[in-house]
Amino acid sequence: MELTLLGTGGPEGLPVPDCPCAACALATGAGARGATSVLVDGVVLLDLVPGAALAAARAGRTLGGLRLVLLSHPHDGPPVEIPPGLPAPARVPDGRELSVLTGHRVRAVATDALGTGYEVESPEGLRALYLPPGCAPAGLADNGNHAADRAVAPYDLVLLDLVGRPDALARLRAAGAVAGTTDVVAVHLGHDAPPGPELGRRLAALGARAVPDGTTLAVGDYRDVPDLPRRTLVLGGARSGKSAEAERRLAAFPDVLYVATGGTREGDAEWAARVSAHRERRPASWRTVETCDLVPLLADASGPPLLVDCLSLWLTHVMDAAGAWEDATWRGGGAAAVEAGIDALGAAWRATRRTVVGVSNEVGSGVVPATPAGRRFRDALGRLNAAVAAESEHVLLTVAGLSLPLR
Structure with a gap:
């Protein structure tokens, strides 16, 4: 399963329009980020954002084969022109599972703030979790410590707002949903994230990383998972x-x-x-x-x-x-x-x-x-x-x- 990150920035992107802060001033070249949107194997799109078709083309992908377009934010966001031929964007109730003709399965994941997360499973059984900005998962079991609603096996890939909600990763680790082989990637990066190499250094200390817009992640490829310092x-x-x-x-x-x-x-x-x-x-x-x-x-x-x-x-x-x-x-x-x-x-x-x-x-x-x-x-x-x-x-x-x- 391959996930192409059409954008990795916050809802307003980075730099934020008309913002004079240092983070926005330094967000040039590879540091500039569009609003986060994720294309899964060319068939599922998580969050439709402005310019999604162009972003996909720049990444060497196309939206022509989409079967499902899902929204995670608590609102529909700014008006977005839906490219011709795309399925109508939809929001899925928490806990509901959808099956795609390609063999992919998608389940809506409850969060502790307004928004909906999505768990995507490939036909081969690889699993990825995508969480909206400002959200942590709700209803996870804490292995061995507390009774809770639902225990999960480790994901192969997790995409989440690590700058705004590092505790979300703590919850996933406590539940066993993130293990040493899980690739953790920060998305929804806005101007509250430190600029330049400092972002990479902070994320590496958490066992995570950030990637530029247009990056394609091979789920199950663990070569880039940072080693945590003891x-x-x-x-x-x-x-x-x-x-x-x-x-x-x-x-x-x-x-x-x-x-x-x-x-x-x-x-x-x-x-x-x-x-x-x-x-x-x-x-x-x-x-x-x-x-x-x-x-x-x-x-x-x-x-x-x-x-x-x-x-x-x-x-x-x-x-x-x-x-x-x-x-x-x-x-x-x-x-x-x-x-x-x-x-x-x-x-x-x-x-x-x-x-x-x-x-x-x-x-x-x-x-x-x-x-x-x-x-x-x-x-x-x-x-x-x-x-x-x-x-x-x-x-x-x-x-x-x-x-x-x-x-």
């Missing part, structure tokens, strides 16, 4: 966006364990507000544990992905426990205790079989601390960051909300 370190200064970047990298995974190393601070209202803001932006399915005992968590291969925020607060805890802020204690064994703690964490990071994203501060580029204790912390954090980075597949430096890949 260990990622996100570095950055204060308010650089490092925590948001780390959370974004796991937004499409269910049951993430958020490891908060800062704990609570009695009587500190400002710190409590910071912690609350972090919690509110996390997906509801994530769990949180407040601990600095990271080695056992990293050693538990059966657990869900970890997000550790942050390693600099973990180091503060280690130095507190060793009494390393005092000069005499530092010389009398505190330095060795801190070094041993860093070595143990580095070894656990190296040996872990869990997916883990760690956050840490990059403090070595500023003013030299005025106190010996401050300089010790700066130096120890530099060694910690280097030790963890050496054992990470991906290392990012976040500056002014932008993440620069170092590895």
Whole structure:
């Protein structure tokens, strides 16, 4: 089964007309995208958009053999001239199945927002799922965790709004509808998507990809499925966006364990507000544990992905426990205790079989601390960051909300 993406953009396309934003300004050449429309083996069209016949011709396809034209959006959209000879566009009620003379089967999939998704099955049994913008599937079973309406086998290909709804991919993974061999492709890409290579980098971290308009995808061809990094370190200064970047990298995974190393601070209202803001932006399915005992968590291969925020607060805890802020204690064994703690964490990071994203501060580029204790912390954090980075597949430096890949 082959799916030709006549367009991969949001409902207004990209660039959006008369929009002055940076994403639209950079959407030129292969970065320009028409509204998403998908042609399946030349016989089924998912979403009829302006210029569909021309887009098909540019992709080396024709709409002359169409047997079925289906709409997914919650409205019919802007007036579209239906090319002569095309079937009338239709919307299918949730759960209804249609059979095509070519042997294809189409089932309407319920979503949690206005719109209709479609599951398409080829005569050979290959299966693809297409979801409209802003939608996640409804009624999927969570394998082993909760009772639900319907469990599904893994799809071969999934097309969805990953920028707007990364949690949709998390739901599909939790239900077993997306597995390691599923090709996940982002569509409905508008000017809320990051421009240029940044889009590809973010999607790859989720195990997905984007392709230009006119691309034909061979369902069942898994060669382009990105390999997910097991260990990622996100570095950055204060308010650089490092925590948001780390959370974004796991937004499409269910049951993430958020490891908060800062704990609570009695009587500190400002710190409590910071912690609350972090919690509110996390997906509801994530769990949180407040601990600095990271080695056992990293050693538990059966657990869900970890997000550790942050390693600099973990180091503060280690130095507190060793009494390393005092000069005499530092010389009398505190330095060795801190070094041993860093070595143990580095070894656990190296040996872990869990997916883990760690956050840490990059403090070595500023003013030299005025106190010996401050300089010790700066130096120890530099060694910690280097030790963890050496054992990470991906290392990012976040500056002014932008993440620069170092590895």
